[in-house]
Amino acid sequence: MARPRKFDEVRAVDAAMEAFWAAGYEATSTQDLCDATGLGRSSIYNTFKSKHDLFERALARYMERKNGELTEFLDDDTRTARQKLRGILQRIIDEEFTRHPDGRGCLVVNTAIEVASHDAPVAAALERDYGVRLEMVRAVIERGQRDGDIAADRDSRTLAHLLIAAIGGIRVSARAGVDRAALESVADATLTAF
Amino acid sequence: MARPRKFDEVRAVDAAMEAFWAAGYEATSTQDLCDATGLGRSSIYNTFKSKHDLFERALARYMERKNGELTEFLDDDTRTARQKLRGILQRIIDEEFTRHPDGRGCLVVNTAIEVASHDAPVAAALERDYGVRLEMVRAVIERGQRDGDIAADRDSRTLAHLLIAAIGGIRVSARAGVDRAALESVADATLTAF
DNA sequence: CCAATTTTGTACTGATCCATCCAAAATAAA
């Protein structure tokens, strides 16, 4: 009994995500969000409480998408645990150098650096997401330990923290101008610790 | 034959550095810079071309300071090469958790993530700085290899890239809420690869 | 067709953005 929406809310969040991903939180204006989503200001403020609220939704969507892709990758059991861990790092490198040559990096890492320390709810979301990824990686490592693929005497939780730190490290280095070959050697060297 | 300056330019750059470090480039307004330096707008714009120019100076000063501290640390030869590498990581962790509990992190990492991809001169500065740090770390590693402290059959350049990536990874993880004990175990595990 | 309800486009708010302008103040050389 009212005028229906002309747009898809999920698609709007996706478009906002792309905008925040490309430019960062501060540098993305509400006008940029209107342009990216194709919506007017009224539609945006009628649907989302604020720029910040839209950012939280966009960030959640990004995490959901990325963790979904990771789950899918890890569920393919044609690879050993070790190959899976190396594959995780390779995918990061590929993403940094080919998928997005404009250097937008990873929205989670960008957010951890740019906004987490000034924004408690965002920091909490990042912490939850870290926990999710930690458990995913830890499960792979423990499987590798049972298979004899990874040394069983090492703490799986620590190794999982190490792998996730390697992801962040590779991403930071990529932004600092380190070339692809060097980062692949870093990925190989990291696996040496497993 | 003219009115002299009432302020010290270097101190002004230091103050600006603190401001950018605490809030990031975009979130630091020119008014914030006036407040932090204690200067009026005229003095700032008379001394520096723009906010961006002042940022480049502040970033250069940060790099100079941090690399100086690192040189000082590495020049103390009461430690083995391995202990030095572990010490580098420990200092990062200490800084993240105690020196600046407000979570400002590292200006170089923050800049790599927030501005490098949109700003060529800043990206170039980061790349140069990375090269400087790479050589410093590599020198330590090669010394360790000569001393039998570090496996001599590994590529020193790769290991140096790995150590620097570990720094970035630890910093990103710290911002994502990972606790100190976990990061220290990550530092230990990283050294396992050497 | 009418009434009720929601979305949408546009105009607008006051604040803040980075930067410039200009004249008063301060100093050194003449």
Add this chain to the structure above:
DNA sequence: TTTATTTTGGATGGATCAGTACAAAATTGG
């Protein structure tokens, strides 16, 4: 003291910021 030069404070510029107000448009139930 005068003159030349530079710094400084404060006002100002136009643009943009996040967010709101409001009425026209669009739809469904009556």
